[in-house]
Amino acid sequence: xxxxxxxxxxxxxxxxxxxxxxxxxxxxxxxxxxxxxxxxxxxxxxxxxxxxxxxxxxxxxxxxxxxxxxxxxxxxxxxxxxxxxxxxxxxxxxxxxxxxxxxxxxxxxxxxxxxxxxxxxxxxxxxxxxxxxxxxxxxxxxxxxxxxxxxxxxxxxxxxxxxxxxxxxxxxxxxxxxxxxxxxxxxxxxxxxxxxxxxxxxxxxxxxxxxxxxxxxxxxxxxxxxxxxxxxxxxxxxxxxxxxxxxxxxxxxxxxxxxxxxxxxxxxxxxxxxxxxxxxxxxxxxxxxxxxxxxxxxxxxxxxxxxxxxxxxxxxxxxxxxxxxxxxxxxxxxxxxxxxxxx
Amino acid sequence: xxxxxxxxxxxxxxxxxxxxxxxxxxxxxxxxxxxxxxxxxxxxxxxxxxxxxxxxxxxxxxxxxxxxxxxxxxxxxxxxxxxxxxxxxxxxxxxxxxxxxxxxxxxxxxxxxxxxxxxxxxxxxxxxxxxxxxxxxxxxxxxxxxxxxxxxxxxxxxxxxxxxxxxxxxxxxxxxxxxxxxxxxxxxxxxxxxxxxxxxxxxxxxxxxxxxxxxxxxxxxxxxxxxxxxxxxxxxxxxxxxxxxxxxxxxxxxxxxxxxxxxxxxxxxxxxxxxxxxxxxxxxxxxxxxxxxxxxxxxxxxxxxxxxxxxxxxxxxxxxxxxxxxxxxxxxxxxxxxxxxxx
Numbered sequence: 038x039x040x041x042x043x044x045x046x047x048x049x050x051x052x053x054x055x056x057x058x059x060x061x062x063x064x065x066x067x068x069x070x071x072x073x074x075x076x077x078x079x080x081x082x083x084x085x086x087x088x089x090x091x092x093x094x095x096x097x098x099x100x101x102x103x104x105x106x107x108x109x110x111x112x113x114x115x116x117x118x119x120x121x122x123x124x125x126x127x128x129x130x131x132x133x134x135x136x137x138x139x140x141x142x143x144x145x146x147x148x149x150x151x152x153x154x155x156x157x158x159x160x161x162x163x164x165x166x167x168x169x170x171x172x173x174x175x176x177x178x179x180x181x182x183x184x185x186x187x188x189x190x191x192x193x194x195x196x197x198x199x200x201x202x203x204x205x206x207x208x209x210x211x212x213x214x215x216x217x218x219x220x221x222x223x224x225x226x227x228x229x230x231x232x233x234x235x236x237x238x239x240x241x242x243x244x245x246x247x248x249x250x251x252x253x254x255x256x257x258x259x260x261x262x263x264x265x266x267x268x269x270x271x272x273x274x275x276x277x278x279x280x281x282x283x284x285x286x287x288x289x290x291x292x293x294x295x296x297x298x299x300x301x302x303x304x305x306x307x308x309x310x311x312x313x314x315x316x317x318x319x320x321x322x323x324x325x326x327x328x329x330x331x332x333x334x335x336x337x338x339x340x341x342x343x344x345x346x347x348x349x350x351x352x353x354x355x356x357x358x359x360x361x362x363x364x365x366x367x368x369x370x371x372x373x374x375x376x377x378x379x380x
Numbered sequence: 381x382x383x384x385x386x387x388x389x390x391x392x393x394x395x396x397x398x399x400x401x402x403x404x405x406x407x408x409x410x411x412x413x414x415x416x417x418x419x420x421x422x423x424x425x426x427x428x429x430x431x432x433x434x435x436x437x438x439x440x441x442x443x444x445x446x447x448x449x450x451x452x453x454x455x456x457x458x459x460x461x462x463x464x465x466x467x468x469x470x471x472x473x474x475x476x477x478x479x480x481x482x483x484x485x486x487x488x489x490x491x492x493x494x495x496x497x498x499x500x501x502x503x504x505x506x507x508x509x510x511x512x513x514x515x516x517x518x519x520x521x522x523x524x525x526x527x528x529x530x531x532x533x534x535x536x537x538x539x540x541x542x543x544x545x546x547x548x549x550x551x552x553x554x555x556x557x558x559x560x561x562x563x564x565x566x567x568x569x570x571x572x573x574x575x576x577x578x579x580x581x582x583x584x585x586x587x588x589x590x591x592x593x594x595x596x597x598x599x600x601x602x603x604x605x606x607x608x609x610x611x612x613x614x615x616x617x618x619x620x621x622x623x624x625x626x627x628x629x630x631x632x633x634x635x636x637x638x639x640x641x642x643x644x645x646x647x648x649x650x651x652x653x654x655x656x657x658x659x660x661x662x663x664x665x666x667x668x669x670x671x672x673x674x675x676x677x678x679x680x681x682x683x684x685x686x687x688x689x690x691x692x693x694x695x696x697x698x699x700x701x702x703x704x705x706x707x708x709x710x711x712x713x714x715x716x717x718x719x720x721x722x723x
Contacts, residue, residue, distance in 0.1 A: 119577070182637045192572055195580040229535055229622040234462070237538040237619045260626030264634040276580045277620055279572040283603030284624060288631055291607040294525045299659045306659055316642045316649055317660075 044074065045144040046360045048353070050081030051113045051131040052151020054346045057081055060150065061089040063353025068105050070354070075361050076104045078144055080135040083109035110134035116346050120154035124162070132156055136163040139339045146340035146360035148331060150348035156341065157193050157334060164339035167369055169376025172201045173336030174275070175343055176209055177282045181266030187213045188227075188263060188271045191332065192279035199242035202226070202272050203250070207375050208335040209270040210252060215366040222269030225258030227277060233257065239274070247272075251378075330355020333363055336372065340364055387417065388487040389703045391696070393424030394456045394474040395494020397689045400424055403493065404432040406696025411448050413697070418704050419447045421487055423478040426452035453477035459689055463497030467505070475499055479506040482682050489683035489703035491674060493691035499684065500536050500677060507682035510712055512719025515544045516679030517618070518686055519552055520625045524609030530556045531570075531606060531614045534675065535622035542585035545569070545615050546593070550718050551678040552613040553595055558709040565612030568601030570620060576600065582617070590615075594721075673698020676706055679715065683707055 048064050050057040061079065068077050079086050086107050095101055112127040114120075124133065132155055138144040140163050149156045161173050176189030189209040194201060206224045213222040226244055228236040233244055235257060247254040255268065262268050263281070273281075296317070300307040330352050331344035340363045344356045391407050393400045404422065411420050422429050429450050438444055455470040457463075467476065475498055481487040483506050492499045504516050519532030532552040537544060549567045556565040569587055571579040576587055578600060590597040601611050606624070616624075639660070643650040673695050674687035683706045687699045 180634075182634065182641070195572055227623060229538055229619055232462075237617075240619075260623040260628075261630035263627055264630050273623075274580075276572055276583075277623060280570060280603040280616075280620060281623065281627060284606055284627065285603075287604035287607050291523075291525065292635075296659060298525070299662055309659060316639060319642055 043145075044361060044364050045076045045078060045146075046357055046364075047078045047080055047108075047135040047138055047144045047147045048357065049131045049135050049147070049149035049151050049156075050079040050086045050107075051110070052149040052156070052346075053344070053348050053353075054116065056151070057086050057089050059348065059350050060353050061086055062093060063348070063350035064105075064357065065090070065093050065095060066350060067354040067357040068101070071357075071361075073100060073104060075357075076106065077357065078106045078108055078135075078138065080108045080110045080138070081131045082111060082113065083107055108134065108138065114152050114155045116152050118152060118155070120152060120158045123152065123155055124159055130155075132159045133163065136160060136339075136341070140164055145364045146342065148342035148344065148353075148356045148360050150331070150344035150346060150353065150356070153192070153343055153346075156343050160334050160337050160339070160341040164337040164341065167336055167338050167376065168373050170204055170208070170336035170372065172197070172204060173334050174205045174208060175332050175334050176205075176212070177278065177332055179263050179282075179285060181264050183266035184217045184219070184269070186263050186266070186268055186271055187216075188273065188278050188281065189335070190273065190275035190278050191282050192275045193334065194274060195276040195279075197239060197274040199239055199246055202239065202243035202274065203246040204336065204376070206247060206252060206254070206270060206272045207250075208372055209272065211368060211371050211375060212333065212335055213269045215362070215368055217269075219269065221253040223253050223255045223267070224270045224272060225255050225262060225268040227263075227271050227273035228257040228259065231257050231259065243272070330359050333359070333368075335368075338369065340369075386488070387704060387707050388419045388421060388489075389700055389707075390421045390423055390451075390478040390481050390487045390490045391700065392474045392478050392490070392492035392494050392499075393422040393429045393450075394453070395492035395499070395689075396687070396691050396696075397459065399494070400429050400432050402691065402693050403696050404429055405436060406691070406693035407448075407700065408433070408436050408438060409693060410697040410700040411444070414700075414704075416443065416447060418700075419449065420700065421449045421451055421478075421481065423451045423453045423481070424474045425454060425456065426450055451477065451481065457495050457498045459495050461495060461498070463495060463501045466495065466498055467502055473498075475502045476506070479503060479682075479684070483507060488707045489685065491685035491687065491696075491699045491703050493674070493687035493689055493696065493699070496535070496686055496689075499686050503677050503680050503682070503684040507680040507684065510679055510681050510719065511716050513547055513551070513679035513715065515540070515547060516677050517548045517551060518675050518677050519548075519555070520621065520675055522606050522625075522628060524607050526609035527560045527562070527612070529606050529609070529611055529614055530559075531616065531621050531624065532678070533616065533618035533621050534625050535618045536677065537617060538619040538622075540582060540617040542582055542589055545582065545586035545617065546589040547679065547719070549590060549595060549597070549613060549615045550593075551715055552615065554711060554714050554718060555676065555678055556612050558705075558711055560612075562612065564596040566596050566598045566610075567613045567615060568598050568605060568611040570606075570614050570616035571600040571602065574600050574602065586615070673702050676702070678711075681712065683712075
């Protein structure tokens with residue numbers, strides 16, 4: 038693919054448990070692999086970012102000088118700072134500076150593995166919301182035996198009204214449609230039983246909205262349906278979604294510790310398990326959400342991708358590719374169109 | 381242990397996907413093993429129940445004739461019937477007849493693997509609530525590397541007020557205290573972050589109640605803490621709890637299907653995984669909630685144990701032992717006392 042200097046991706050170099058090291062490394066890898074499909078703009082404390090670049094021996098040729106940029110942002114929002122206080126106090130944080138570049142038309146996408154709450158708030162505040170969207174949402178991709186299941190909202194909105202859940206379904210459907218190339222992905226409303234009469238006050242009313250819509254709504258789904266591969270998009274509030282996501286993330290560690298206990302109960306058991314290690318590792322990796330490389334905040338007037346604080350350089354690289362896709366898909370135009378039709 | 385004819389446990393012979401066969405079989409096994417520690421009363425369509433007993437060659441001696449009874453209940457509430465309609469229409473269902481025996485003082489405990497909603501409603505309606513309890517709750521035991529984590533509510537109450545969550549914590553704490561013999565079990569409030577400021581409207585207010593109490597409240601916990609073994613009791617509303625429980629139950633099946641896909645990708649892989657099968661099976665079994673043999677409905681004026689519809693005879697047997705324990709613990713006295721002190 039030839040150079041498209043029109044795609045400019047801002048990377049929050051200071052966001053993440055191992056920032057700026059892992060972030061810069063992932064960005065360098067992505068830029069190296071991508072043969073000039075996009076420009077990367079690393080935003081953060083310039084000296085520290087350049088120090089990592091030097092350590093990684095970033096070339097000084099024209100391609101890198103023009104396509105791999107650094108913009109200084111002297112302030113850093115730490116992972117555990119209260120988002121809103123931090124955003125007010127640190128106007129020159131990498132998050133604020135990075136998103137402002139996009140707001141001003143100087144970039145097309147922003148990504149961060151930093152303070153999730155701060156990225157969410159700043160994205161909505163600085164980029165604004167798309168027409169017809171009351172609540173931007175982040176989702177999470179859960180593995181299945183088939184294509185992944187997109188659970189939305191995954192933590193951006195803990196208290197939701199029925200209309201918000203409906204919006205999540207519309208946006209999630211369009212996202213998954215682009216992601217896996219599927220027309221009319223199936224949408225399920227996460228509840229405590231399949232019957233339309235089962236649910237809490239909010240989901241019962243949201244179910245009505247979905248049934249009135251032209252979406253491919255399959256009705257209520259249950260916790261067990263997420264990993265089944267039967268449903269493309271599962272809608273819930275961010276309280277439920279966040280708890281599920283974190284529970285799911287903890288399963289591989291739990292299984293590993295149980296397998297270890299088992300292996301330690303006998304030498305032969307240890308040998309037998311050792312033989313299967315490759316397979317186990319591969320299957321566990323399916324549950325490793327980091328591999329997916331971040332999730333987009335859907336519904337903001339721009340592209341903002343949020344990654345796990347513990348993102349590895351590989352995860353950062355995947356986030357950059359995800360950001361590139363999001364820009365190419367022009368998903369926001371489709372979301373505004375769908376919201377115009379919304380019930 | 382000698383015969384205590386004072387413990388009489390009612391078994392819903394018609395509840396469960398494989399009722400009455402699996403239920404009667406489990407009851408026969410429990411009675412055989414228990415050397416007369418309790419009397420079992422099987423409630424259901426007498427002819428069908430006796431037919432299964434004949435097939436299982438139940439002895440006709442004095443011990444069985446006096447300790448293994450059948451009470452006729454001509455009507456059956458099916459697994460998928462709307463609970464409240466079914467309870468109104470079928471006054472002579474095994475659920476209604478069985479619970480009424482307890483209400484009338486003719487039995488000490490009831491257990492069913494039948495229609496969960498119907499058992500919940502009927503238990504509260506027929507047995508009544510304990511003093512100070514607004515919402516009886518069912519919990520679920522999640523496996524951990526250490527002792528299990530009791531998540532309550534697991535589906536009985538989908539819309540909750542802060543006070544209800546607080547009650548779940550009080551009752552769950554007393555239950556776990558008896559179950560694993562631990563004083564002051566740790567209680568966590570399930571939320572989207574550990575900070576006291578994180579949560580939805582209901583959990584934020586519930587956190588205040590817990591902090592004011594004398595319970596061993598550790599604050600907010602996240603989805604990842606459930607399997608960690610750090611927390612004894614995790615409190616949430618029944619919407620979240622039910623979704624988590626069903627998600628957790630689906631994990632072994634998901635992993636099995638992924639391991640199968642992996643094994644099919646090469647002969648050597650298949651051999652290697654085959655070697656480890658015993659260990660895998662044992663670890664997966666930890667995630668098999670059925671093994672635990674049902675969960676009690678806490679807060680009703682009596683003992684009511686609810687099991688999975690797919691309960692095997694072994695699960696039914698475990699439910700009977702659990703019912704026996706519940707009667708011996710006199711948990712309800714402790715709950716009423718704690719509620720008297722409650723904030």
